[in-house]
Amino acid sequence: MTASREKIFEALGDPVRRYILELVATGEQPAGMVVAAVQQHTRISQPGVSQHLKVLRAAGLVSVRAEGTRRVYALDPAGVGEAQSWLAELVDPLAQFAQPLDALATEVARGQRVRRKDRAAGESSGRDVRPA
Template sequence: MSATVARIFEALGDPVRRYILELVAADEQSAGTIVAAVQQRAAISQPGVSQHLKVLRDAGLVSVRAEGTRRLYLLDRSGLDAACLWLTRLADPIEQFAQPLDALATEIARGKRPRRAANSGHSVEEAADPDARHA
């Protein structure tokens, strides 16, 4: 597991941070709105919520932008995508090899065409374009 993915799952380990993710997944939220919503569910200070937001930012799960004096938070899909990819590899470890194996099969098929042409007595060009013989 990469350090990035490890940070993501460490961040997801806390129920307050998971709740914050639910809030920002619905829509962009101001820091004040997030603090108020979290304080309704848990006895936590504003600096405590800010620390949770920092952990989520550092893990790549939320992004923040400034709008005047306000800070607006939004779910960052790249962090979620990294976590999903890691989980998918657990569920289907062979899947990561599917595309390279498809490419290998294509290369093998390409190699067979010239051999077939040589065995049939036709040139490689004729084997590649069967209509060329009749032109």
């Protein structure tokens, strides 16, 4: 597992951080609203919530933007996609080979068409065409 994936899954290991992700998954949330919602959910200080947000940012699971003096948090699709990608590899470890195999199948079919075309051209000209 890559370092970024390790950070992602370490971040996801904490229930408070998972709850924060659920909050920001509904849309952008100002930091104050995230803190208030988390404090209603569990006993935690504002600096504690800020630390969880910092871990989620470092893992690439949330992004933050400044809006005046406020900080607004949102789910980062790239980090979520990285987690989904790793999980998908567990379910279907051969999926990474699907596209190259499709390309190979296309090349094999192309070669078969060329050979059929060459055979048909040879038969119409009366030549003896044998497969290579």
